[in-house]
Structures are given as structure tokens and as C-alpha cells.
Amino acid sequence: xxxxxxxxxxxxxxxxxxxxxxxxxxxxxxxxxxxxxxxxxxxxxxxxxxxxxxxxxxxxxxxxxxxxxxxxxxxxxxxxxxxxxxxxxxxxxxxxxxxxxxxxxxxxxxxxxxxxxxxxxxxxxxxxxxxxxxxxxxxxxxxxxxxxxxxxxxxxxxxxxxxxxxxxxxxxxxxxxxxxxxxxxxxxxxxxxxxxxxxxxxxxxxxxxxxxxxxxxxxxxxxxxxxxxxxxxxxxxxxxxxxxxxxxxxxxxxxxxxxxxxxxxxxxxxxxxxxxxxxxxxxxxxxxxxxxxxxxxxx
Amino acid sequence: xxxxxxxxxxxxxxxxxxxxxxxxxxxxxxxxxxxxxxxxxxxxxxxxxxxxxxxxxxxxxxxxxxxxxxxxxxxxxxxxxxxxxxxxxxxxxxxxxxxxxxxxxxxxxxxxxxxxxxxxxxxxxxxxxxxxxxxxxxxxxxxxxxxxxxxxxxxxxxxxxxxxxxxxxxxxxxxxxxxxxxxxxxxxxxxxxxxxxxxxxxxxxxxxxxxxxxxxxxxxxxxxxx
Numbered sequence: 001x002x003x004x005x006x007x008x009x010x011x012x013x014x015x016x017x018x019x020x021x022x023x024x025x026x027x028x029x030x031x032x033x034x035x036x037x038x039x040x041x042x043x044x045x046x047x048x049x050x051x052x053x054x055x056x057x058x059x060x061x062x063x064x065x066x067x068x069x070x071x072x073x074x075x076x077x078x079x080x081x082x083x084x085x086x087x088x089x090x091x092x093x094x095x096x097x098x099x100x101x102x103x104x105x106x107x108x109x110x111x112x113x114x115x116x117x118x119x120x121x122x123x124x125x126x127x128x129x130x131x132x133x134x135x136x137x138x139x140x141x142x143x144x145x146x147x148x149x150x151x152x153x154x155x156x157x158x159x160x161x162x163x164x165x166x167x168x169x170x171x172x173x174x175x176x177x178x179x180x181x182x183x184x185x186x187x188x189x190x191x192x193x194x195x196x197x198x199x200x201x202x203x204x205x206x207x208x209x210x211x212x213x214x215x216x217x218x219x220x221x222x223x224x225x226x227x228x229x230x231x232x233x234x235x236x237x238x239x240x241x242x243x244x245x246x247x248x249x250x251x252x253x254x255x256x257x258x259x260x261x262x263x264x265x266x267x268x269x270x271x272x273x274x275x276x277x278x279x280x281x282x283x284x285x286x287x288x289x290x291x292x293x294x295x296x297x298x299x
Numbered sequence: 300x301x302x303x304x305x306x307x308x309x310x311x312x313x314x315x316x317x318x319x320x321x322x323x324x325x326x327x328x329x330x331x332x333x334x335x336x337x338x339x340x341x342x343x344x345x346x347x348x349x350x351x352x353x354x355x356x357x358x359x360x361x362x363x364x365x366x367x368x369x370x371x372x373x374x375x376x377x378x379x380x381x382x383x384x385x386x387x388x389x390x391x392x393x394x395x396x397x398x399x400x401x402x403x404x405x406x407x408x409x410x411x412x413x414x415x416x417x418x419x420x421x422x423x424x425x426x427x428x429x430x431x432x433x434x435x436x437x438x439x440x441x442x443x444x445x446x447x448x449x450x451x452x453x454x455x456x457x458x459x460x461x462x463x464x465x466x467x468x469x470x471x472x473x474x475x476x477x478x479x480x481x482x483x484x485x486x487x488x489x490x491x492x493x494x495x496x497x498x499x500x501x502x503x504x505x506x507x508x509x510x511x512x513x514x515x516x517x518x519x520x521x522x523x524x525x
Binding site: 004005006008009012020023205206208209210212213214215216217219 | 410449
């Protein structure tokens with residue numbers, strides 16, 4: 001009997017939530033629109049930030065440092081050097097290019113000049129190590145270390161201009177991106193919370209009446225929390241749809257315009273973003289309602 | 300049974316709204332609480348419904364010291380006490396029947412008999428034809444009767460009314476009072492705060508008179524001024 005009564009109450013609370021959403025349709029629509037716009041802005045920003053991150057990564061993935069090996073360097077020491085470099089945590093990859101490989105590469109990439117090699121008959125190319133960093137910050141220190149080994153290393157080439165700029169850009173982008181995400185997230189939360197608070201404020205009298213005639217906190221709060229969750233879900237759903245459609249439309253165009261930008265149009269990222277947005281929407285909606293109602297319950 | 304023991308209620312530094320009040324209201328009593336505006340009637344009623352806390356003293360309802368209740372125990376107290384307010388306090392977006400039904404849902408008694416109990420309560424107050432109207436479509440007297448039906452439907456042992464006739468014309472005031480008498484006749488304790496001299500004088504029930512936060516008279520079968 002008690003469970004029956006509880007079930008009836010739960011059914012009533014859910015019904016009441018939808019009833020009041022319908023009754024306060026304008027407020028409901030306003031709240032959904034606000035949530036959805038805020039989340040679209042936030043998602044777009046996350047996407048742009050992600051693209052920037054990937055761009056920096058992609059630039060970093062190119063060879064950052066080339067160390068030319070002395071022709072008379074003992075092969076065992078060269079092997080040891082390769083191992084030492086590749087075991088560094090900030091190094092992504094070390095590729096050893098032998099003298100023959102270097103010559104072949106030259107023939108391939110600059111085939112019209114290949115005759116030169118035939119003419120001079122000896123191989124003028126030194127062997128080299130091509131180093132790709134996972135963290136560009138370690139690049140300059142690594143170059144300095146290699147220069148201290150003149151027996152093995154003849155010369156170190158660092159793409160200093162690119163690297164320096166990359167370092168600055170990546171630091172700035174990470175820092176700026178972090179700050180922007182946090183502040184935009186805070187603004188999003190603030191606006192959504194306020195929207196909910198206003199909606200609850202307009203119904204404070206109703207809350208007071210329910211309380212005065214003996215409703216428990218959950219009986220009063222339940223419909224508001226469900227309503228908040230549903231509004232958050234719909235708002236986030238609309239934002240997800242907008243983001244998914246936006247990506248599908250804009251992504252390819254952007255990619256063809258600026259081909260070097262690794263714009264993220266993969267389904268994985270968009271799906272994750274949509275799921276994350278839905279989660280945030282439901283969470284903000286329900287938690288926001290919970291706290292907004294609490295103010296009136298405790299007076 | 301309601302027992303008020305040496306209750307003081309002060310707001311800020313001025314004279315207290317209630318100064319060392321003690322009284323006892325037995326089961327099935329019908330009591331008028333009279334006095335001018337500001338005498339402390341509403342304050343006392345709010346204290347009994349635990350809408351406010353006394354500054355000192357204790358209040359017992361059905362043997363429970365309500366000043367010691369925890370927050371989550373308050374709803375149970377309020378279900379024992381049906382309160383009728385001067386401004387009715389109806390849910391504006393719910394129909395007459397839904398307003399009454401709501402009280403049943405709160406106490407978790409809205410089962411298969413629910414609809415019937417709502418209909419009975421509406422019949423008692425004579426509002427069956429208005430069941431599907433909204434509060435704003437009703438007159439003041441009708442709204443007050445909805446509030447009474449809402450109070451009746453859960454069959455609380457105690458009914459408290461704060462100026463139930465305050466917003467009503469004399470005839471409707473009488474109707475309301477007659478309803479409260481009928482509720483009392485079914486065994487419900489009724490406490491009415493009012494400054495309606497004529498009603499009190501005519502009915503000759505127990506009258507507790509407050510003045511500046513003190514009980515100046517407690518007389519069975521009394522009139523407004525004694």
C-alpha cells in the first residue's frame with residue numbers, strides 16, 4: 001500500500017513537472033532558448049580550441065631537429081645516441097637516416113638534379129638523426145646537448161624560427177584557451193542558473209502554499225527538478241543538433257579553404273561533444289532548480 | 300490538544316508580539332481568538348503551524364513539542380492542522396477540484412477513493428458546480444470555501460483559521476462561520492482568529508482575548524468585549 005502511494009506520488013510529480021512546463025510555456029521556451037544558445041557558444045568555442053590544439057600538435061609532429069652525424073662516428077655510439085634521445089620523455093620519435101638513404105631521398109625529391117650525384121660519384125650526404133618532439137619545449141635544450149658531442153655530431157639544425165613561434169603560440173593558446181573555457185563556462189552556468197532562478201522566483205507563492213499545507217520538501221522540489229532536467233535536456237539537445245549540423249556543413253568547406261588546418265570533423269569528437277553537452281544541460285537544469293527552490297523552502 | 304506554555308515572540312528590539320502567553324485548547328473545542336490588529340493573533344497562529352519559531356517557551360500539539368521538531372518533521376505537523384488563511388492561498392493554476400485534490404496528494408492519500416473524497420468535500424462547502432473553475436473565476440466567499448474544502452478533505456484533527464471572514468461581506472462571512480461550526484461538530488478542534496465583533500458576539504463560544512501580546516481574557520461563552 002505504501003509503495004502504491006509512493007508510485008502514485010512519483011507519477012504525480014512527473015505529471016506536475018510537465019504540466020507546469022506547458023502552463024509556463026513562454027518561460028519554458030525562454031529557458032530552453034537561453035540554455036541552448038549558451039551551450040552552442042560554449043561548444044563552438046570548445047571545437048575551435050580543439051582545432052587549435054590539433055594544429056599545434058600537427059606542427060609539432062613535423063621534424064623539429066636534424067643532427068648530422070660525423071662520417072667517422074663509430075656506429076655503436078650512434079646507436080647508443082639514438083637510444084638516449086628516444087628515451088627522453090619529450091621526444092616523440094627519432095629516425096636514423098643513413099648516408100645511402102639520404103642520397104636516395106635526394107634522388108627522389110629532386111630528381112632533375114639527380115645527375116649531379118652521378119657526376120660527383122661519391123656520396124656527399126652525411127648520415128643524420130631526424131628528431132620529432134612530443135613537447136616542443138625540450139627542443140632547444142636537446143639541441144644544446146647534441147652540440148656538446150662534436151665527436152658524433154657534426155652539426156645541429158633547429159628550425160628555430162618555427163619552433164620559437166610554435167612555442168609561443170602553443171603556450172598562449174593553451175593558457176588563453178584554458179582561461180576562456182573557464183570564464184565562458186562560468187558565464188554559461190551563471191546565465192542558465194539565473195534563468196532558472198527567475199522561473200522559480202515567479203512561482204515562489206505556489207511553493208509557499210504547498211509548504212503551508214504540509215507538503216514535504218521533495219513533493220515541492222520534485223517537479224521543479226524534473227522540469228529543470230527536461231528543459232536542460234531539450235536545450236542541450238537543440239544545441240547538439242546545431243553543432244552537429246554546423247560541423248557537417250562548415251567543416252568540409254573550411255578544410256578545403258585552409259587545407260593545412262587539421263579541422264576536426266570526425267564523428268567521434270562531435271559525438272563526444274554532443275553527449276557532454278547533454279550531460280551538462282541535464283545537470284545544470286536539475287541542480288540549478290534544486291538550489292533555486294531550496295531558497296524558498298528554507299524561509 | 301494544543302498547549303501553549305509561557306511563549307514569548309519578539310521581532311527585533313521593540314515590544315514583543317507575544318509576551319508570556321499560556322493557554323490550552325482541548326480536543327473538539329471551538330475557540331475565538333480576538334483582539335485588535337497587532338494584538339498578536341496572527342503571530343500565535345503562525346507559531347502553532349510552525350510557520351515561525353517562538354523566542355522562548357514551548358508549544359505542544361497532540362503531545363508533541365513542536366518547537367523541537369526537525370525540519371523534515373514539520374510536514375507531518377502541518378497535516379494534522381488544516382489552516383485557512385485570510386487570503387485563501389489557493390494554487391492559482393489549479394482548478395477548484397485540483398486545489399482540493401492537491402491536499403490529498405500531499406498526505407499521500409490520493410488513492411481510488413480520492414476523487415470521491417474531493418467530491419464530498421466540495422459538496423460540503425457547496426461548490427460542486429464550480430469544480431472545474433479556476434480561483435480567479437470565483438468570488439472571495441467561494442475561494443474561501445475552496446480553502447475550507449481543501450482543509451476538510453484530509454480530515455485533520457485541528458483546523459485553524461486566520462481572519463477567515465476578513466475579506467468577505469457579512470453574509471458570506473456567516474456562511475463561512477457556519478461551515479466551521481459544522482466541521483467542529485464532526486469532532487474537529489477549531490481555532491479562529493478574528494476581529495469580527497458581530498460573529499463572536501452572536502456565537503457565544505470560548506473567547507480568548509489578546510491585547511498587546513498578552514491574554515487579557517479567556518472566557519467560555521463570551522462575547523467580543525466580555
